[in-house]
Amino acid sequence: MLANDESAEDRVRRRLRELRIDRGLTLEAVASRAGMDTSTLSRLESGRRRLALDHLPALAAALGVSSDELLLPHTPEDPRIRAEPVRRGDMTFWPLTRRGAAGGLHAFKFLIPHRRELGPADQRVHDGHDWIYVLSGRLRLLLGDDELILEPGEAVEFSCRTPHAMGAVEEPVEAIGIFGPHGERVHVHG
Missing domain, CATH: 2.60.120.10 (Jelly Rolls)
Structure with missing residues (x-):
């Protein structure tokens, strides 16, 4: 068990939802990009379906992140906007x-x-x-x-x-x- 009692699977589920919402994407959009049914993604996010390692690459690519970003604890992003003009x-x-x-x-x-x-x-x-x-x-x-x-x-x-x-x-x-x-x-x- 992890220090904060969150399992790796629970962390991935939470990160999937956080990243999808942060990017303004619907379940349908992410599922389509990942090549899966919307209902499958919904069940994966909610915990009604078990996450398998082979789900990670497609989901990470659909969200524009690496598989590591789904697996590792989330480090809050600096909220300040520092983009170049x-x-x-x-x-x-x-x-x-x-x-x-x-x-x-x-x-x-x-x-x-x-x-x-x-x-x-x-x-x-x-x-x-x-x-x-x-x-x-x-x-x-x-x-x-x-x-x-x-x-x-x-x-x-x-x-x-x-x-x-x-x-x-x-x-x-x-x-x-x-x-x-x-x-x-x-x-x-x-």
Whole structure:
């Protein structure tokens, strides 16, 4: 028995569930990635089915970890976000989340450093929704045929199927953005 009275099998069950939830994954998604039935994974997590060593490699791969990470005691991760900024054109993005536990959403602080000329050709369209909150400066948002100027303290949420582009008015803009996987790929990683 382990020092804290948790068996290795119980630890693996707990880690499976923790990792799956931390990554915002459903039982169905992990089971599909691991090549097993959803009901099998549910029974493995709950203890209604015995875990076998041959389950570990497929489950670890489905969760993006090594088998060791399922077997070894969990060491709490430093909760501080220390990701490097990402530059895209004249904009800089600072990741504020590690993974998208909330349905794949990621938060970023971003800076638009100067006035930027925008036109209809600059507008992008992609799947998902964007949410933006202006911290400082004035954000110019082209949204379809509309032009919006957002002041500090204002937020906007819109469907990314509407053509959109953003720039700064007269001074740098600092804002927080929450993007889904499609928005992150278009805005942050280009």
